[in-house]
Amino acid sequence: TAVRSRDSKLIDLAVIGGDGIGPEVTAEALKVLRVALPEDVKLETTDYALGAEHYLATGEALSEETIEALRRHDAILFGAVGAAPGDTRIPSGLIERGMLLKLRFAFDHYVNLRPSKLWPGTTGPLRGDAPIDFVVVREGTEGPYTGNGGSLRTGTEQEIATEVSINTAFGIERVVRDAFERAQARPRRKLTLVHKNNVLVHAGHLWTRIFHAVATEYPEVTTDYLHVDAATIFLTTQPERFDVIVTDNLFGDILTDLAAAVTGGIGLAASGNVNPTGAFPSMFEPVHGSAPDIAGTGKADPTAAILSAALLLAHLSHPEAAARIESAVEADLAERAELGVRGTAAIGDAIRSRVAE
Amino acid sequence: TAVRSRDSKLIDLAVIGGDGIGPEVTAEALKVLRVALPEDVKLETTDYALGAEHYLATGEALSEETIEALRRHDAILFGAVGAAPGDTRIPSGLIERGMLLKLRFAFDHYVNLRPSKLWPGTTGPLRGDAPIDFVVVREGTEGPYTGNGGSLRTGTEQEIATEVSINTAFGIERVVRDAFERAQARPRRKLTLVHKNNVLVHAGHLWTRIFHAVATEYPEVTTDYLHVDAATIFLTTQPERFDVIVTDNLFGDILTDLAAAVTGGIGLAASGNVNPTGAFPSMFEPVHGSAPDIAGTGKADPTAAILSAALLLAHLSHPEAAARIESAVEADLAERAELGVRGTAAIGDAIRSRVAE
Numbered sequence: 001t002a003v004r005s006r007d008s009k010l011i012d013l014a015v016i017g018g019d020g021i022g023p024e025v026t027a028e029a030l031k032v033l034r035v036a037l038p039e040d041v042k043l044e045t046t047d048y049a050l051g052a053e054h055y056l057a058t059g060e061a062l063s064e065e066t067i068e069a070l071r072r073h074d075a076i077l078f079g080a081v082g083a084a085p086g087d088t089r090i091p092s093g094l095i096e097r098g099m100l101l102k103l104r105f106a107f108d109h110y111v112n113l114r115p116s117k118l119w120p121g122t123t124g125p126l127r128g129d130a131p132i133d134f135v136v137v138r139e140g141t142e143g144p145y146t147g148n149g150g151s152l153r154t155g156t157e158q159e160i161a162t163e164v165s166i167n168t169a170f171g172i173e174r175v176v177r178d179a180f181e182r183a184q185a186r187p188r189r190k191l192t193l194v195h196k197n198n199v200l201v202h203a204g205h206l207w208t209r210i211f212h213a214v215a216t217e218y219p220e221v222t223t224d225y226l227h228v229d230a231a232t233i234f235l236t237t238q239p240e241r242f243d244v245i246v247t248d249n250l251f252g253d254i255l256t257d258l259a260a261a262v263t264g265g266i267g268l269a270a271s272g273n274v275n276p277t278g279a280f281p282s283m284f285e286p287v288h289g290s291a292p293d294i295a296g297t298g299k300a301d302p303t304a305a306i307l308s309a310a311l312l313l314a315h316l317s318h319p320e321a322a323a324r325i326e327s328a329v330e331a332d333l334a335e336r337a338e339l340g341v342r343g344t345a346a347i348g349d350a351i352r353s354r355v356a357e
Numbered sequence: 358t359a360v361r362s363r364d365s366k367l368i369d370l371a372v373i374g375g376d377g378i379g380p381e382v383t384a385e386a387l388k389v390l391r392v393a394l395p396e397d398v399k400l401e402t403t404d405y406a407l408g409a410e411h412y413l414a415t416g417e418a419l420s421e422e423t424i425e426a427l428r429r430h431d432a433i434l435f436g437a438v439g440a441a442p443g444d445t446r447i448p449s450g451l452i453e454r455g456m457l458l459k460l461r462f463a464f465d466h467y468v469n470l471r472p473s474k475l476w477p478g479t480t481g482p483l484r485g486d487a488p489i490d491f492v493v494v495r496e497g498t499e500g501p502y503t504g505n506g507g508s509l510r511t512g513t514e515q516e517i518a519t520e521v522s523i524n525t526a527f528g529i530e531r532v533v534r535d536a537f538e539r540a541q542a543r544p545r546r547k548l549t550l551v552h553k554n555n556v557l558v559h560a561g562h563l564w565t566r567i568f569h570a571v572a573t574e575y576p577e578v579t580t581d582y583l584h585v586d587a588a589t590i591f592l593t594t595q596p597e598r599f600d601v602i603v604t605d606n607l608f609g610d611i612l613t614d615l616a617a618a619v620t621g622g623i624g625l626a627a628s629g630n631v632n633p634t635g636a637f638p639s640m641f642e643p644v645h646g647s648a649p650d651i652a653g654t655g656k657a658d659p660t661a662a663i664l665s666a667a668l669l670l671a672h673l674s675h676p677e678a679a680a681r682i683e684s685a686v687e688a689d690l691a692e693r694a695e696l697g698v699r700g701t702a703a704i705g706d707a708i709r710s711r712v713a714e
């Protein structure tokens with residue numbers, strides 16, 4: 001499912017640093033990305049100002065012109081967006097919906113990819129030392145995220161509010177197929193469907209039906225099903241049982257934050273909002289937020305952004321460059337406990353040096 | 358919000374043992390419940406056969422007559438239901454929806470109560486030793502659980518399936534109020550609303566609006582808001598930050614299983630499906646399932662069922678009896694590591710003896 005950029009010797013990247021620590025961590029990711037690429041591949045970057053600051057300055061979360069401009073790039077490297085907590089000038093959820101989700105829908109990012117790994121040398125919150133290494137393939141364009149629903153008698157004691165989860169055979173099949181492809185390419189070849197098909201019967205049956213149908217095309221992949229509530233238990237008590245998980249947009253939102261927590265926190269979690277067809281640019285970003293409390297202090301950990309750059313390279317058919325970054329991160333993390341506190345640039349430099357070796 | 362049974366000297370209990378280990382653990386809970394009650398309070402029990410076995414024998418998951426009969430009791434003590442995995446004679450979800458959820462809706466169990474505590478002497482999966490002691494108040498009669506939704510072009514490549522989450526001001530206010538009452542009665546007096554109001558805006562705004570409105574009536578309760586994805590992170594990394602959580606039916610389903618996991622597993626988790634008005638009998642049950650693999654072996658741990666009996670007594674205005682059971686369980690758990698493996702009856706007997714002391 002890797003995508004070749006239009007010119008295989010050029011990567012034309014859009015960079016959205018965003019707010020807070022966003023630009024600080026994408027800067028480090030770019031440093032590393034540059035040295036990871038083969039010498040004959042050129043990297044061009046274009047910065048886009050988006051996020052809470054941009055909204056306050058312009059009144060726009062994401063204009064149609066910006067979407068058109070972003071569309072022409074091979075991929076997007078994204079930092080983080082979000083105002084300081086308590087900033088009342090921006091209505092809650094406006095940037096999330098007006099920018100983040102708008103991009104996912106505009107660029108048909110139907111695969112929301114979240115690798116979840118407990119790296120050697122790091123410590124998660126779980127007592128056990130079981131190896132954790134799985135990928136969540138979260139559907140990104142359907143489910144309860146479509147903005148359907150509404151309210152009646154709004155603001156009164158008789159208010160009724162609905163949220164409608166929309167699930168299509170088309171939308172489920174393409175993400176399930178992508179998840180089977182990824183499971184097939186991994187050593188353990190195991191795919192777990194997570195849903196709540198004992199309660200959400202209509203959507204649940206559709207997911208289950210398509211999952212079983214596609215499974216017949218991947219006889220080497222072992223399949224499994226868990227209700228979302230049970231999946232949270234296993235993520236905390238037997239995370240080693242997971243290899244690839246495929247799930248709905250909302251369940252995926254919940255499970256991937258939990259997965260990030262059990263693998264040591266969102267400081268290390270990378271993600272991709274992927275359109276596997278290549279029809280639109282995919283976007284790669286750390287799972288963490290803009291952390292306004294530490295912005296400007298040089299304390300932000302750029303590792304998740306750097307790992308996001310590796311996902312980006314793998315997506316753009318540079319698997320060796322991606323692997324070089326991952327190995328460098330792995331080596332850096334393995335020594336981190338001994339190295340003591342390092343700042344944003346020091347971590348970025350250290351990983352870059354390893355990649356350049 | 359405690360409810361007095363119609364005759365304060367008589368508790369007229371319906372007992373639904375159910376399948377697998379269900380009847381084994383309710384038997385122990387009843388043993389303990391009997392000795393916990395003041396001498397002048399009489400306990401009458403009526404057994405009801407329900408569950409997968411009952412469905413296979415009768416073709417009915419829960420008849421209207423059974424609902425009518427159950428309605429006349431003061432409360433229901435429930436074990437667990439569910440066929441052996443792989444038993445294809447029962448369609449997936451049939452017992453859950455046809456019996457469990459049907460009872461919640463028939464008896465308007467709008468407060469789904471899940472105390473979550475890491476008991477002294479027990480070990481959870483989390484590395485930290487922070488004390489964990491919170492209660493989840495999960496809405497029980499609305500949200501995505503109402504069975505709304507459907508499918509179009511079912512079974513074809515063009516299928517569309519929807520699930521509709523229904524949220525009413527009436528339904529939210531009553532459960533939010535109940536949660537504030539519970540928070541007010543606890544030493545820390547803290548209530549956290551969990552939702553996803555940055556994405557599910559209609560339901561999210563309604564929950565948030567009502568939460569803030571009711572909060573003005575409880576100035577001593579500290580309030581807090583978390584998105585559901587962030588809540589899963591805090592449940593694994595800072596569970597001690599929670600006191601009372603109030604949330605939607607589906608988020609509550611997910612969070613309470615996770616809460617059970619971080620507090621040492623569903624083997625100890627008790628729950629109540631509560632109608633705080635007393636208009637209908639409330640139902641108390643362990644969170645674990647029927648565990649057909651160990652049914653009949655005497656290995657089932659009855660502790661969760663015993664703690665459910667304590668919740669039942671507190672609900673029926675016998676707080677001292679409830680506290681006696683909880684203390685006995687606490688004492689038993691504190692010594693469990695030294696006591697070695699004990700069977701179902703041995704644990705029940707030990708806790709009963711402590712209560713009788």
Ligand SMILES: CC(C)[C@H](C(=O)O)[C@@H](O)C(=O)O
Pocket residue numbers: 096097100101253555556586
């Ligand atoms: C910010 C929010 C809209 C987003 C989501 O819910 O998808 C975030 O939580 C994520 O997981 O990327």
Ligand SMILES: CC(C)[C@H](C(=O)O)[C@@H](O)C(=O)O
Pocket residue numbers: 198199229453454457458610
């Ligand atoms: C069995 C199922 C319908 C139920 C639910 O989803 O509420 C269970 O998971 C629970 O939490 O009691």
